[in-house]
Amino acid sequence: MSSIHEECGVFGVFAPKPMETAQITYYGLYALQHRGQESCGIVVNDDGQFCSHKDLGLVSEVFSEDVLSRFPRGRMAVGHVRYGTTGGTSRRNCQPIEVNHQKGKMALAHNGNLSNTDKLRDVLELSGAIFHTTSDTETIAYIITKERLKTDSIEKAVSEAMPVLDGAYSLVLMSPRKLICVRDPYGFRPLCYGKTRDGVYIVASESCAVRAVGAEVIRDVAPGEILEFSDEGVVSHREHCQEKEKKICIFEYIYFARPDSKIDGVSVHLSRVRAGRILARTHPVSADLVMGAPDSGLDAALGFSQESGIPFGIGLIKNKYIGRTFISPEQGARLDAVKIKLSAVEESVKGKRVVLADDSIVRGNTIGRVVELLRDAGAKEVHVRISSPPFLHPCYYGTDVDSEENLIACKHAVSEIAAMIGADSLGYFPVEKLSSLTEEGGFCSACFDGRYPTAIPTKIRK
Incomplete structure (x- = not known):
């Protein structure tokens, strides 16, 4: 890392x-x-x-x-x-x-x-x-x-x-x-x-x-x-x-910004709901419950539910006093924080085929532990849907996207990642649909497609 x-x-x-x-x-x-x-x-x-x-x-x-x-x-x-x-x-x-x-x-x-x-x-x-x-x-x-x-x-x-x-x-x-x-x-x-x-x-x-x-x-x-x-x-x-x-950072809409914010006139909440709807169309699945990983996966889960007709429910409870695992300073802290930060609602997921919506997979450790939590709570199936495309390139403009060697999607196919995180299936947001999130284009998606807006000096390449 x-x-x-x-x-x-x-x-x-x-x-x-x-x-x-x-x-x-x-x-x-x-x-x-x-x-x-x-x-x-x-x-x-x-x-x-x-x-x-x-x-x-x-x-x-x-x-x-x-x-x-x-x-x-x-x-x-x-x-x-x-x-x-x-x-x-x-x-x-x-x-x-x-x-x-x-x-x-x-x-x-x-x-x-x-x-x-x-x-x-x-x-x-x-x-x-x-x-x-x-x-x-x-x-x-x-x-x-x-x-x-x-x-x-x-x-x-x-x-x-x-x-x-x-x-x-x-x-x-x-x-x-x-x-x-x-x-x-x-x-x-x-x-x-x-x-x-x-x-x-x-x-x-x-x-x-x-x-x-x-x-x-x-x-x-x-x-x-x-x-x-x-x-x-x-x-x-x-x-x-x-x-x-x-070139507004597309990850502002996917993860960074609060859902009740508007960025350049676009509602972050509606952008994430739209992402969930697109996921439901591009990666459909038969399931009993759609749930989001709190907090940034909730809006996408709502959109997935609305589009698919699968009921939306609360399957994970977040401890509000724990910081985001995505920006934990050390890898060990990230892994330990998952159990402290999240707990599964057994009554919601036991015996159910669950769709879990989350915003991203960077290294795969956190989402794997979340899937494990749901399995331990009795989930019959866990289908992971990610409201961003796979991370394939580092970011140089202020986002925690690591070097290629530490990005799981650079080393493994989608089916392999699904097996590694313990999911029955895995679907990513299609990179060609990113413009649907902002309604007007004009965004930076270099961490997904490698098209950097500025020259990146070799000295600081990750």
Whole structure:
């Protein structure tokens, strides 16, 4: 297994007057907790003075009531939840990253992964830069800071930095007087913004976090767009829009995002239900019960049930206090967590032919243990249906998809995988149907088909 995991969430607040922006950010990060469970952080802007707290752990663990009470009232704040693509698990890699330089302070939160990090870092180090973290977010901060020294505004510095950055980045950054958000020209990672009745602007990775703090979603940030929030209002800079073909990560719809979010106008819930319906048509089976692996398999299971006419039921109960096994830091932890995280409902599955819907199979260990749980509970048959195609290639844009040598689908045929995980049958979502999930195309599916939108330097190939 590789040390690459990742998914992150970013959040920002711009208020018309000083208020408890730390508390608002706390609730926003709480709504984005599913995107990263390794570490989190908040930086508040108190009239140009930055106050921050960052640490390893969940939002509820890092930000106690006492910690939150120490934050000053401020007009701006940025927050981040992390599971790192680049860099290890340490407090020094917690975000937002803070920078002090002669043209002012900056706090930066980043979701994504650069594909040219090593090249940029080598150039920066040879020019005298000293890095304090192993995260590619610090590389972005350096590039923006260098451009800031040449320009008269932070938004111009961001614009000048964008052509240098390859790969995925949705950013929220804060200067002493402005809040800036930007989405890379491909739009790999989601980003949206909204506004409360009190005139507070909210920026977040997902619409669920905007609504969680009482704001109404205005729209998604367009790929390549820079949004500037200041006392003069909201200004959109679109000089980098339409530079590239849109490539939203398709796995956002399959797994990452919360079902109650909309990404680029598409309901995540309906997208997953649609995937289940397609699975029922492409991989039909005779069964007594359709169930989903909590939580991201539930919507696909519902769609499979609706299309097939097989009753939907609850066959697995999830312990809500255990993190996602997909992003467990170590293989042993992933295996041990399955029994703690899930338990089978014997009354539902005993003697039944069961269809189990799940979002993906990466290495095969977790799904095998889930099938075993259902067998132990008396399931007569277990037919696994996966709402994504087989993983065949690594991801370089911020998703925990490992090297080919660690991907089970690269080594084994579907029938072999079914036998390995103990399933009576196995069906994957057809790769040629992925466009049905977003209704409009414009997505990245490189982990399934190997078509990478950017050049991947040989040095960082997994």
